[in-house]
Amino acid sequence: MMQWELNTEKPVYLQLVEQIQAKIIAGVYKPGDKLPSVRDLAAQAMVNPNTMQRAMTELERDGLVHTNRTAGRFITSDEELIRQLKEKYITEIVRDFLDKMKQLGLGRDDIISYLNKLTENSN
Amino acid sequence: MLGKLIKHEFNATARIFLPLYLIMLLLSLINRVMFSIDNLSKPLKTIRNFSIAMYVLSILAAIVVTFVIMILRFYRNLLSDEGYLMFTLPVKPSQHIISKLIVSMIWNIGTLAVVALSLLAMLGTRDNLESLKEILDGLLYGLRLGFGDKYGLVIAEYAILLLVGTVMQILMIYASIAIGHLFTEHRVIGSFAAYIGINTIVQMISTIIMLIWTNIELSMLNYSPYYSELNEWESSISILEAVPSKVFPFSIIFTIILSVVYYIVTNYIFKKKLNLN
Amino acid sequence: MSVILECNALSKRFGSTLALDNFSLRLERGKIVGLLGPNGSGKTTLIKIINGLLVPNAGGITIAGMAPGVETKRIVSYLPEKTYLPDWMKVSDTIRFFKDFYEDFDEKRAYDMLHRLNLDPSKRLKSLSKGTKEKVQLILVMSRRADLYCLDEPIGGVDPAARDYILNTIITNYDENATIIISTHLIADIENILDEAVFIKAGRLVLHAPVDEIHEKEGKSIDTLFREVFRC
Structure with missing residues (x-):
């Protein structure tokens, strides 16, 4: 459950x-x-x-x-509908995340380097 | 619903009474066997004495239990935590009182019957039954001598008086417990106080009634123009005659009135003044 | 939506204290209602009046249009705070008892719930823990197809697992035409299962509103609002 x-x-x-x-x-x-x-x-x-x-x-x-x-x-x-939902859902989460990063003054490159660093560690 | 209440009340109490009755009857049978053996050896004698003692004890226990269970069932089942269950059943408060009363009466009569039965089982030899019959015949003879052909009426009235008297006693205890429940604290003490209070009041009322009544009777005799030594004898006859025609009927009516008052008081408290803790 | 409970200016006095003070409330069918207030605020007094265990000093009350009595007791299912089942009874005896007196009692449902709880119906109540006894009572009360359920502090003093069991039992067993009144001072625990909240303070009605409306209007949880209203 x-x-x-x-x-x-x-x-x-x-x-x-x-x-x-x-x-x-x-x-x-x-x-x-x-x-x-x-x-x-x-x-x-x-x-x-x-x-x-x-x-x-x-x-x-x-x-x-x-x-x-x-x-x-x-x-x-309707798998297409679910795919759309997934995209919308993920887009929303990523957009939220990007907004927060922007507030902290981080640029695109900074974010990507953070992402790389963190995902490497977790692998 | 009254039937269901009685059924459940019976179930709740039978588990105590039936084993007790069974023990009493078993002991009486053991005693009978013991009595029938001549020249008991010493250890057997000890056993016999012990089983006689146990039998007497079981009778006492049955009487005490009948009384205690009557009170306990009323108090615990209706006015302690179990009251939350009982008073939210779709039945009238009066049906609770009546079901408890009926089952209590059944056990009262039941205990009496089983005690009698066990005595009969224990002592019911041919010789004993003969002498019992003699005693009863003597009693009947005495009654006939005193009351003439009204002796049957006297017996019937006495039986009724015993019955309504028991009902009245039970309802009086119920009313006392219900009145005790009106107190916020010390409800048990309140119930005792209520019982003593009711008793005192009833004693006073019945004394007053007795005084008035005997006064009337006496004044009728005193002012009789034929007052004489002979009338002394007649007056004692008339007192005896008053038993079936006045004393017993009046006592029965008075007892019934009291019962009704106790019932109404208990029912009123259950309906309007219930306040379970 | 018809009205299941209507209280009109109810007052109940115990000695010098007013347990209920001019209390008016109207509940519709099909709602789970939280009767919320601190200890001694009059929750139990109200529930006892609904169940005919107390008679108010003033004001009127009807359940499905009827004054409390034999007829309303047929349609109201009540879980008091007390453990009220006689100790000497077996669990199966209590089921027979309920079946005998309540026409709306669903015996099969009761046995199903006992089974799910792994409780042997031939056990005597005497041998059960207090928590298990309370669960048996809840099963009996929720196995009735009543119109109005009154649950007095059903989750007071139980551990989280038992609380979940209790709430689950309530949600699964009530039907759409019935109304459930749950009295408690532990709001956070039951907030999500409520349709409506009733705040009671010193015997007076403080607030009665749908939970959604409170969320929208006040922008805060019932629990937060409760703490504000009842701040000492």
Whole structure:
């Protein structure tokens, strides 16, 4: 079972949306997978079922999740959509990171050298 | 729902009473066997004496347990932590009182019956039964002598009085416990105080009633124009006659009134003044 | 959305202290509501009045339109702070007891939950730890298909694993037409499962609002807001 990390800084349903997106991107939920029921998901994440429902509605609006009235709720099989999500998601994170670096006065070369240094170490 | 309450109350108490009854009956049977053996050896004699002692003890235990369980079940099941369970069941407070009362009465009668049964089992030889019959016949004869053909009525009224008297005693204890519950602290002491208080009041009332009544009766005799030595004899007859026609019926009615008052007080406290800790 | 609980200017006095003071509240069906306040603020008094264990001195209260009584007890499921099950009973006895008295009791659900907890139903309550007894009570209370659940301090004094078990049980078992009132002073632990928060202070209603609205309006968590409202 995946861990759910919730803080009190952002609305809970948005945090849930982000974490489910992250799980789709990371492949925890694969394209076409059936999702557990809202109640079970809510119980896993220890949130109000209505909040989880709201997160699902949000995900459905983006097309990442669709509901089949009889069979339940599924992750989209549209791999292109997931690819786009992944790109958007990663772009956002990298952009945040770049913004922070810029605030610290680091240029492109500085950042790349930091990245090289850190990734070498971790390898 | 009353039926279910009675069933559960019965289950909760039977686990104590039934083993106790069983022990009592077993001991009485052992004693009977012991009694039937002539020339007991010394060690067997010791065993016999021991089992007689145990039997007497078991009777005492049954009587004490019947009384204690009656109080404990009412207090613990309704007014301690278990009260949170009982008073949130979809039943009326009155049904709690009645179910407890009925089951308590069952065990009261049950204990009496089992004691009698065990005595019969232990001592019920042909000779003993004959002498028991003689004693009872003597008793009946005495009753007939005193009350004439009303002796049957006297027995029936006495039985009813015993029954309603027991009900009244139980309800009085329930009311005392409920009144004790009105205190925020020292509820047990409060219950004792309530019991003593109720007792005092009832004693006073019944004394007053007795005084008034005997006064009326006496004044009727005193002012009778034929007052004489002969009437002395008649007056004692009329007192005996008053037993089935006045004393017992009045006592029964008075006991029933008291029971109803205790019940109403207990029910009112449960309904309006409940305050579980 | 119909109203499940309506309190109208409730007051309850104990001697010289006012445990509830002109307290009014309206709860709809289908909500998980946090009844939040420090110890002695009147939470338990309110819950006892809802359950007919106390009679208010003034004001009115209805549950699904009815005054507290036999009919409301049929539809209200109550978990008090006390361990209220008789010690001599077996776990299976307690299940039979609930089944006997509550028509809405789901026996199968109760046994499923006991099974998941690895608890032998033939055990006597006497032999169980206090924590396990409390779990048995929670299972009994949540196995009812009630309209209103009143859980009084269900997570007070339990370890994080037990807390997770309790919250999980609550979320999995209530249905959409039911409302759950959870009273606690440990807000951070249950904040995420609440629809609405009710703040109670010295017997008075301080605030009643949807949790989302509080987040949006105040821009802070319920826990932070609570600490501000109840600062000594």
